[in-house]
Amino acid sequence: MDSMSDAAIGSENLVKVYKEKSSRPVLALDGLTLDVREGEIFGLLGRNGAGKTTFLRIITTLLPPTSGKASVLGLDVTRAALEVRKNICVVLQENAVELYLSVMDNLATFARFHSILRGEIERRAKRVIEQFGLGEHVNQKVIDLSGGLKRRLQVAKVFMVDKPVVFLDEATTGMDPINKRTTIEAIREEARKGRTIFLTTHILQEAEELCDSIAIIDRGQCVAKGDPQTIKSLVANILEVTLTFDPLSEAVLNELRQLDLITFAHRNNTVELCVRGGQVSLLELITKLSREHKVVHFEINSPTLEDAFIELLGRNLHPTEGASV
Numbered sequence: 001m002d003s004m005s006d007a008a009i010g011s012e013n014l015v016k017v018y019k020e021k022s023s024r025p026v027l028a029l030d031g032l033t034l035d036v037r038e039g040e041i042f043g044l045l046g047r048n049g050a051g052k053t054t055f056l057r058i059i060t061t062l063l064p065p066t067s068g069k070a071s072v073l074g075l076d077v078t079r080a081a082l083e084v085r086k087n088i089c090v091v092l093q094e095n096a097v098e099l100y101l102s103v104m105d106n107l108a109t110f111a112r113f114h115s116i117l118r119g120e121i122e123r124r125a126k127r128v129i130e131q132f133g134l135g136e137h138v139n140q141k142v143i144d145l146s147g148g149l150k151r152r153l154q155v156a157k158v159f160m161v162d163k164p165v166v167f168l169d170e171a172t173t174g175m176d177p178i179n180k181r182t183t184i185e186a187i188r189e190e191a192r193k194g195r196t197i198f199l200t201t202h203i204l205q206e207a208e209e210l211c212d213s214i215a216i217i218d219r220g221q222c223v224a225k226g227d228p229q230t231i232k233s234l235v236a237n238i239l240e241v242t243l244t245f246d247p248l249s250e251a252v253l254n255e256l257r258q259l260d261l262i263t264f265a266h267r268n269n270t271v272e273l274c275v276r277g278g279q280v281s282l283l284e285l286i287t288k289l290s291r292e293h294k295v296v297h298f299e300i301n302s303p304t305l306e307d308a309f310i311e312l313l314g315r316n317l318h319p320t321e322g323a324s325v
């Protein structure tokens with residue numbers, strides 16, 4: 001077996017060109033090679049239009065690739081589409097809930113569609129409702145739910161069915177932080193059972209929190225992959241430091257100005273600086289400053305994936321902006 005078919009989800013030189021009669025062809029995937037291990041939460045990241053949904057549609061057999069290969073659990077998505085479908089569940093970016101049914105009926109209908117027996121449906125619904133915190137809303141019609149809750153129900157729905165591989169396209173987009181937290185916790189719990197979870201997002205923080213592995217794509221190509229920590233380390237070990245003095249003296253400012261800092265700013269009694277970890281021993285610096293001056297507060301932050309993304313794609317590109325590439 002080659003390495004691609006060993007992976008839970010894999011692609012090799014995957015190309016997709018959209019050819020609409022009336023417009024110019026669009027190269028949505030430009031030779032994308034990915035592999036996802038069994039049981040991991042994998043995040044496909046990229047700006048709007050990067051090719052995330054296109055990849056997801058191909059890997060879930062909804063769209064044929066132009067060239068290249070893609071497989072799920074070693075099954076080729078073109079040659080063994082039916083077998084692939086038996087093993088996956090997918091939440092698409094577009095909404096797909098029955099608006100005029102209750103939360104409970106949505107869960108039950110979905111499970112029935114997947115041939116799950118009545119008693120079993122009740123048992124699973126109970127678990128999923130608990131897990132996704134939908135208890136208060138069980139009998140509410142979906143049309144009356146907020147956008148974020150509709151989305152949560154959509155994600156909850158796929159966990160009514162036991163499929164080894166689950167795909168979620170922008171599953172937590174538009175959720176408030178509490179809603180998101182509940183959903184993320186539930187997704188994690190499902191992954192612990194050994195399911196492989198593949199999700200797409202353009203929100204870096206989300207991938208950072210949730211994923212074991214990440215691939216960042218842009219213009220249909222992979223620009224970086226690895227675990228969140230590795231992706232972060234690509235940003236050359238930058239640390240963001242905030243120090244508050246009581247008071248901030250000219251002597252401190254002069255001392256700091258001597259250092260080789262990436263950025264440096266101060267306001268009132270607080271200084272904010274960005275430093276490369278390798279160049280200055282941060283701990284030494286802070287110890288020295290707090291020995292000689294009164295430091296009332298300090299904070300060290302590692303760069304976010306957002307920093308990594310900007311570093312990788314160029315500083316003038318903001319990942320969540322720009323509708324087209």
Ligand SMILES: Nc1ncnc2c1ncn2[C@@H]1O[C@H](COP(=O)(O)OP(=O)(O)OP(=O)(O)O)[C@@H](O)[C@H]1O
Pocket residue numbers: 018019020026027028046047048049050051052053054055093202324325
């Ligand atoms: N049916 C289609 N016909 C023509 N072009 C398409 C079609 N679907 C997508 N595209 C184009 O292919 C590229 C990739 O789109 P895709 O939807 O895969 O991006 P995405 O990463 O999912 O973006 P988003 O974050 O906005 O969901 C874009 O340039 C898009 O305009």
Ligand SMILES: [Mg+2]
Pocket residue numbers: 052053054093169
């Ligand atoms: Mg998309």
